[in-house]
Amino acid sequence: MSERNRLRSIGTLVRINGIVPIRTQPFYLVSIIAQPLSFLFFIWIVSRGADLAYGLMGGMVLTMLSVGTGLQSDLTHYRHDMKFQDVVIASPVEAPIYIAGMALSELVYSLPALAVFVALFVYYGYATVSSVAILTGVLLLVWSFGSAFAFTLSTYFQDIRETWAFSPIFSLVLTVLPPVYYPISYLPAWAQIAARFSPTTYAAELVQGAVGLQPLTPTTAEIDWIVLVAFAAALFLIAAFKARWRDP
Amino acid sequence: MSSAIRTEHLSKIYPGSASRTPALADLTLDVPAGRVFGVIGRNGAGKTTFVRIAATQLELTSGRAEVLGYDVMTQARDVRVRIACVPQESRPLYFLNVEEVVYLYLKLRGLDHAEARRRTTEALDELSLTEYRRRPVQRLSGGLRRRTLCAMVLASDADVLFLDEPTTGLDPIARRQVWDAIRRATKEQRTILLTTHYLDEAEALSARLALFERGRLALSGTPEDLRARVRYPFRVTIQGAYSAEELTSYGRLTPIEGGALVFAREPEARELARRALERGQRVSMGPVTLEDIFLEVVGRAIDEETPPAEAEA
Structure with a gap:
């Protein structure tokens, strides 16, 4: 398949799984934004506006992670209920193209949510060249490793109901328990150590540091980037070698 | 005549199979290019396992399988650019309309807009789907959905088409329309591997047939060959x-x-x-009809259920 055809395939998957379903059912857009906005609202009320910035940063990380991990439900549904993955396997479309297209299509759903968060981000004066660059980099990494993780899992699930069992667990382990919506210093010492096993801790630390919510030394920032990139690379390698594109 | 699909001592045992019963056992088969090759057998006979291995969707356990000379395990990419498949029990994505199912599938395969549009129009016309082209799949009957899937792969540029029970649920008229489209595809020298429960369909369309029973090849050849062997x-x-x-x-x-x-x-x-x-x-x-041959070889009718112990595969 030529590069041009690969791009065409990716664009087609974005249209199939992103644009057409939204055209058919616009409430998909609302469902994506509901959870992060709920958290933001809750934090705004409880902190009387003081911790709004944490809610804002956390909301963006949660949105991107949800978009990534939410892919597992779609992929599992398409694989088992529609046999769409089998149709794709028996075609020139390679697995990385399928993942890229489907992951990008999920990103389409998140655009209104991101637009709201970006508008608030700018409105509250957090937008600087460096904060935007850091935020963009972090969010792309979170989305990409979330998507790779979701793809790998989807190839092991036998039914979409299994994804329903796992989704809340991922949300809890990756966005509620780790300090995505609050500073890590709020956690007791043992929990801070546990939080270090979650990649979103590093993502949150970087975005919170980028807007001045938390002091972030250059060394800590460097470590955070390295860990985040390593997580993403590890999950991509797992997807490349352990995901079941062809059934065993 | 060259081979489109060739297997040698192909076997498949599904991981986790408690009895280690092979879903396919020692299958050596040659599917000639440019014709319809029918695979018949009862539920659990191994038809879909064979299709899925040849279509690179399923790993084999032992032996080898080739499509157009390319090994399905080691040269899967070369195989995939040349094939298209309607899997058993597949459904078109429900939020697309009929035209989008066909057109977007062709775009997904890398065809440009003009070519995809031309082939879509032709395929919808051939399968009498033009009047439904704007109708969402979720509002179609089961038969129209299967016909849409058939239009999708028949419109493709693939050399080998795998149709796994493509006419299940279609009324007699719709079945005939799919048959006509399949016949037209073979005029373009494409190979079609067709699995079916309908013996009249297999007989009407297939230049050659294979009869599977309990994962094994019970009989293969032209319909005349099969008759000669009973x-x-x-x-x-x-x-x-x-x-x-x-x-x-x-x-x-x-x-x-x-x-x-x-x-x-x-x-x-x-x-x-x-x-x-x-x-x-x-x-x-x-x-004798194919059904008579089936009864004589297998000892049971094609629609007779396999006992649970045998149906594991």
């Missing part, structure tokens, strides 16, 4: 009273409602038909 290649149906003892002397007797069905060799079949006519009985004679 003990009694002719069937004579007699309406009215008859002497079972007399009819048994001609061949194998199967009582039917209001008469008898006798499977016989050609001379005995002719003689029996002549005698029945002389007695003024209604009689019909012809070569």
Whole structure:
């Protein structure tokens, strides 16, 4: 398949799984934004506006992670209920193209949510060249490793109901328990150590540091980037070698 | 004639199979290019396993399989650019309309807009789907959904098409439309591997056939070859009273409602038909059907359920 055809395939998957379903059912857009906005609202009320910035940063990380991990439900549904993955396997479309297209299509759903968060981000004066660059980099990494993780899992699930069992667990382990919506210093010492096993801790630390919510030394920032990139690379390698594109 | 699909001692045991019963066992098969090759067998006979291995969707356990000379395990990418598949029990994505299912599938395969649009229009027309082209899949009957999937792969640029029970759920007219489209595809020298439960369909479309039973190849060849291999290649149906003892002397007797069905060799079949006519009985004679062959080889009808222990595969 030529590069041009690969791009065409990716664009087609974005249209199939992103644009057409939204055209058919616009409430998909609302469902994506509901959870992060709920958290933001809750934090705004409880902190009387003081911790709004944490809610804002956390909301963006949660949105991107949800978009990534939410892919597992779609992929599992398409694989088992529609046999769409089998149709794709028996075609020139390679697995990385399928993942890229489907992951990008999920990103389409998140655009209104991101637009709201970006508008608030700018409105509250957090937008600087460096904060935007850091935020963009972090969010792309979170989305990409979330998507790779979701793809790998989807190839092991036998039914979409299994994804329903796992989704809340991922949300809890990756966005509620780790300090995505609050500073890590709020956690007791043992929990801070546990939080270090979650990649979103590093993502949150970087975005919170980028807007001045938390002091972030250059060394800590460097470590955070390295860990985040390593997580993403590890999950991509797992997807490349352990995901079941062809059934065993 | 060159091979489109070739297998040698192909076996498949699904991981976790408690009994280690092979879903496919020692299958050596040659599917010639440019024709329809029908695969028939009861549920659990191994048809879909065979299709999924050849279509690179499923790993094999041992042996080898090639499509157009490319190994399905080591050269899967070369295979995939040349094939298209309607999997068993597949459904088109419900939020797309009929035209989008076909058009977007072709775009997904890398065809440009103009070519994809042209092929979509042709395929919808061939399968009488034009009037439904703007209708969302979720508002289609099961038969129209299957027809849409058939249009999708028949419109593709693939050389080898895998159609796994493509006409299940279609009414007789819709089945004929799919048959016509399949026949047209073979005129373009494409190979079609067709699995089906409908023996009349297999017989009407297939240049060659393979009969699978319990993961093994029970019989393969042209419909004429298959007839030649059964003990009694002719069937004579007699309406009215008859002497079972007399009819048994001609061949194998199967009582039917209001008469008898006798499977016989050609001379005995002719003689029996002549005698029945002389007695003024209604009689019909012809070569055995695929269903007759199936019953003789397998010992059960194609729609008879496999016992649970055998159906694991």
